[in-house]
Amino acid sequence: MMELYLLRQLAAFKAYGTLSEAAERLYLSQPALSRNMRKLEEEIGVPLFVRSRNKLELNENGSLTAELAEKALSEIDSIAKQVRDFDRSRRTISLGVCAPAPIWKLTPLLSQLFPTMTIQTEITEETELLEGLYNGQYQLIVLHFQPDDPHFISHACGTEKLFFSLPPTHRLAKEPALSFSDLDGENFLLMSEIGFWHDMTVRKMPHSRFLIQHDRFTFDEIVNASVLPSFSTDTANAFFASTSDRVEIPITDEEAEVRYFLVCLKKQEEQFEQVFGVL
Amino acid sequence: MMELYLLRQLAAFKAYGTLSEAAERLYLSQPALSRNMRKLEEEIGVPLFVRSRNKLELNENGSLTAELAEKALSEIDSIAKQVRDFDRSRRTISLGVCAPAPIWKLTPLLSQLFPTMTIQTEITEETELLEGLYNGQYQLIVLHFQPDDPHFISHACGTEKLFFSLPPTHRLAKEPALSFSDLDGENFLLMSEIGFWHDMTVRKMPHSRFLIQHDRFTFDEIVNASVLPSFSTDTANAFFASTSDRVEIPITDEEAEVRYFLVCLKKQEEQFEQVFGVL
């Protein structure tokens, strides 16, 4: 009955070359290691070492054994990790979204409907979302359009409308509505991690520069303390009361208003039907 | 440090369904197994079982663990075998031949030149010999023709000439020479394990039947006690003095005399150059 500690010790001997060195690395006395290598040799029943009077080396059998041992050991050692990962994935709902807004509504909802599950969210781009839904990385995704893949099932889960957020002193602050092109060329303050909104604004205002802030608090402070234009959305305002004196001006381009769709694999429809029911 | 006996025990529990049954199969007390399954669970750190008051079942984590364990265990258990096989193959020269005669000369020769090696011989057919030489199953093969594959190196290693062996009373026993066709239709006594000679005689004498004997002693006795024709060869006669009163008549067909060639892989030429030198 091949014992694991012998294989570990053999692998260490192969790695470190001498019994003394290997024993030290293994936190083991050197005589113990010497004994155990003999034991392994006897157990397998063929010579694994060439023994000079005070030198020990692996022969071909020993090298082969050590290689096989390394492979088997790494497999054994990975078992616990694989099982833990599997367990965690079983207890986790991974939600991939194309923008932050859907998270604000869906996370509390999912937590309530699946109280034993951990809700994990990730903002990334469309292609990654679709791929991730296929390969099981996400159980649920939110897109800003309705996918037509028959393997998916989807349901509208809210809208979001983008506004310019201008200081009252801005030359266009009195306008009732504006288009992207009206402010194209001005520099904007922008949060990072806003999903597709980033790509959209960059695309619609190719002459503007966007000053990316990674920290929400910093962003708010700079917005209040500067005259740089920025963006806000109806959804964001509903969730986070803002104390700034900024003027919010609707954007007339049709891309400035999006409908979100919550999507899951058809074969997981049953698992999430409650969620779709509530929406 | 994942211990193997725990995985073995888990695999047994999966296989037999209850702790009691598994413990019995493992020659282990049932409480010990119960304890150990708990220990494994704690070591991995996630629940592996669903525990009713007096029932224990694997949950999904447990099933996964058991599967991974089975795989890893079979790998571990095969290590010793793999190493023993490797060691044996290292100490063995496998010689594949197309007929028995070359064995008689080559086996003693190889034993003498490689006194620490075991010489293993096998009679099989041409295609297997060539394939076996390629894939390492044989280090040396003997064919009855010279192969032209550039990966091989070959050297003539003797000839063998086939004779009819007829009782003195046979109607053709006085002929100085005969061809296969002269005796086609008669029933022959034939040894098994004679390699290509079997196919050749069957092919050259399609109307004859061949009475196959697997035992040499039986064959000799029947030859002496019957009037059935059989075969002999010059090489066989040189190695094994025969006491029968049979008449040996040369066979005129050109296929009745063959030249043998010893073949090895070119890249192993060095290892066997002594052998080729002696031939």
Place this chain on the structure above:
DNA sequence: AGACCTTACGGCCGGCGTAACAATA
């Protein structure tokens, strides 16, 4: 009552460390 799992307690075997020795460079 019988089958199953769990907890508690004590024994024992196996792997380890210390010590002492032999050989090489």
Place this chain on the structure above:
DNA sequence: TATTGTTACGCCGGCCGTAAGGTCT
């Protein structure tokens, strides 16, 4: 002399078995 490997001896932790108890059918 310093380093390496081997042999001898006694300790101790961990795994096991027995015994006893609880739950379900």
